[in-house]
Amino acid sequence: MCGAPLYPPGDIRVVEAMARQRGVDLMERAARAVHRWVETHFAAGASILVAAGPGNNGGDALLAACLLARSSFNVHILLPETPRQDEAIAAHRRACEAGLPLSATLPDGFPAPDLVIDGLFGIGLARPLDGRWAEVLRQLAALNAPVLALDAPSGLDAWTGKVLGPCLAADHTLTFLCHKPGLYTADGADFAGNVELANLDCPPEWFPAPAGALNAPAAHLLKRRANSHKGSHGTVVIEGGAPGMTGAALLAGRAALAAGAGKVHVRFLGPAPHVDPAAPELMLAGAEGAPPASAVLAVGPGLGPGDTATQRVELALETTLPLVLDADALNAIASNRELAARLVARASPTVITPHPAEAARLLGCGTGAVQDDRPAAVTALARRFGCHAVLKGSGTLIGRPDGFFLVNTSGGPALAAAGQGDVLTGLIAALIAQGMTVAQASALAVHCHGLAGDDYTREAGGPLGLTASMTVQRLGRVLNRLIG
Ligand SMILES: NC(=O)C1=CN([C@@H]2O[C@H](COP(=O)(O)OP(=O)(O)OC[C@H]3O[C@@H](n4cnc5c(N)ncnc54)[C@H](O)[C@@H]3O)[C@@H](O)[C@H]2O)[C@@H](O)CC1
Ligand SMILES: [K+]
Numbered sequence: 001m002c003g004a005p006l007y008p009p010g011d012i013r014v015v016e017a018m019a020r021q022r023g024v025d026l027m028e029r030a031a032r033a034v035h036r037w038v039e040t041h042f043a044a045g046a047s048i049l050v051a052a053g054p055g056n057n058g059g060d061a062l063l064a065a066c067l068l069a070r071s072s073f074n075v076h077i078l079l080p081e082t083p084r085q086d087e088a089i090a091a092h093r094r095a096c097e098a099g100l101p102l103s104a105t106l107p108d109g110f111p112a113p114d115l116v117i118d119g120l121f122g123i124g125l126a127r128p129l130d131g132r133w134a135e136v137l138r139q140l141a142a143l144n145a146p147v148l149a150l151d152a153p154s155g156l157d158a159w160t161g162k163v164l165g166p167c168l169a170a171d172h173t174l175t176f177l178c179h180k181p182g183l184y185t186a187d188g189a190d191f192a193g194n195v196e197l198a199n200l201d202c203p204p205e206w207f208p209a210p211a212g213a214l215n216a217p218a219a220h221l222l223k224r225r226a227n228s229h230k231g232s233h234g235t236v237v238i239e240g241g242a243p244g245m246t247g248a249a250l251l252a253g254r255a256a257l258a259a260g261a262g263k264v265h266v267r268f269l270g271p272a273p274h275v276d277p278a279a280p281e282l283m284l285a286g287a288e289g290a291p292p293a294s295a296v297l298a299v300g301p302g303l304g305p306g307d308t309a310t311q312r313v314e315l316a317l318e319t320t321l322p323l324v325l326d327a328d329a330l331n332a333i334a335s336n337r338e339l340a341a342r343l344v345a346r347a348s349p350t351v352i353t354p355h356p357a358e359a360a361r362l363l364g365c366g367t368g369a370v371q372d373d374r375p376a377a378v379t380a381l382a383r384r385f386g387c388h389a390v391l392k393g394s395g396t397l398i399g400r401p402d403g404f405f406l407v408n409t410s411g412g413p414a415l416a417a418a419g420q421g422d423v424l425t426g427l428i429a430a431l432i433a434q435g436m437t438v439a440q441a442s443a444l445a446v447h448c449h450g451l452a453g454d455d456y457t458r459e460a461g462g463p464l465g466l467t468a469s470m471t472v473q474r475l476g477r478v479l480n481r482l483i484g
Contacts (some may be wrong), residue, residue: 061119
């Protein structure tokens with residue numbers, strides 16, 4: 001279920017110190033990785049502008065420039081500020097001794113190179129870049145050349161994915177030692193381009209326990225026996241659909257059916273439609289009385305505000321059923337301490353699926369604070385409410401109650417559309433109904449939902465036009481592909 005491990009900057013520094021103690025030169029290894037990357041993508045003689053910053057990110061860039069120049073690449077170094085750290089100073093000396101062309105500013109009329117290497121700032125970026133650096137980034141971007149970022153795009157917080165002021169968008173990022181969540185979540189996906197890892201051959205025993213991992217869920221648990229029937233594949237009950245929001249509950253129900261749930265009931269707070277013509281298999285009724293004894297319960301799509309909604313959430317929390325809480329069910333919990341306490345006390349498997357504004361209400365902060373540090377937000381949600389938490393948005397994060405989190409790498413702006421949250425809710429519920437744990441189902445559902453968006457984007461030539469209903473149609477195909 002877990003892919004490549006993620007370590008916060010402090011832990012990366014520990015590995016760096018460990019390497020130093022053992023006489024391992026990580027900067028040299030990083031430079032060799034950059035050299036290999038360039039050799040793979042460009043022919044000798046290609047012109048490469050290497051932008052080097054004052055820290056070790058700049059050191060990596062300077063050493064890479066030396067190696068590239070030795071293999072007949074046409075290198076120019078832009079060094080706006082003289083390095084101040086020992087290893088970067090040594091790298092600067094080597095570049096000077098090699099006689100590489102180097103300037104503090106970009107010469108007037110500098111021709112567009114075949115590649116810009118961004119080695120200005122990496123994980124040491126401590127604050128937003130000021131106007132002087134903004135001008136350097138602007139000049140580099142104006143060259144209109146492909147950009148390879150070393151470790152992280154300059155201006156991006158590699159852990160949170162938050163852009164701190166100006167940032168140089170990369171086409172590729174070659175990141176060192178380990179993946180970083182900020183390359184995938186928040187602003188990361190807009191700035192990092194294709195991400196590749198150079199692990200610099202550091203053995204796993206140098207690393208502490210990871211704080212998280214990339215999401216790489218397994219789907220084999222969904223493999224069906226030939227000798228199975230609808231009763232073998234679980235029952236999902238969706239509750240929501242207050243007057244005017246019938247569609248949200250229907251979408252969740254349709255998604256649950258499309259993802260393979262054996263039976264799906266949709267229970268409405270408003271008048272229940274007699275039939276859903278697009279999915280007549282759905283069993284539709286009013287949301288009255290206790291939920292059934294054996295099912296996966298998903299409460300929230302189109303639930304709306306008010307006393308009835310609060311009662312439905314309260315009843316759901318009282319059950320021992322696996323529970324998916326979304327949308328207005330989360331708003332009810334955010335505004336009602338008693339409900340929040342019941343969620344915290346709940347022992348049965350539970351997952352909450354807030355978008356950033358709902359997460360902010362649950363955490364009692366602003367949406368901006370959630371988006372400034374999404375890893376911290378998902379960790380806080382899962383810890384505070386003692387359940388699994390899916391923080392939706394660019395680079396959806398999935399948090400466990402113990403604080404470990406997954407970063408999803410599929411999906412994109414095609415999914416930024418009405419009803420997609422309802423689809424995800426139904427999808428998670430359907431996977432739990434088919435025997436997955438809440439953790440497994442959340443990870444696979446988020447991945448699968450993202451892939452449905454990616455497939456559409458590829459086929460349509462762009463992200464516009466994917467509706468939630470169209471996404472539902474794609475779920476079965478994506479899941480079958482993942483099951484293999
Ligand atoms: N951590 C590791 O194990 C390794 C690190 N390496 C490289 O080293 C990088 C980290 O090096 P550093 O810690 O030196 O950090 P950086 O090189 O990312 O940046 C730190 C430097 O930038 C300055 N700075 C930070 N924010 C600034 C701002 N907003 N405006 C102006 N100056 C600013 C700091 O004062 C410092 O001089 C990594 O990203 C990676 O590229 C590699 O050599 C490989 C191994
Ligand atoms: K960089």
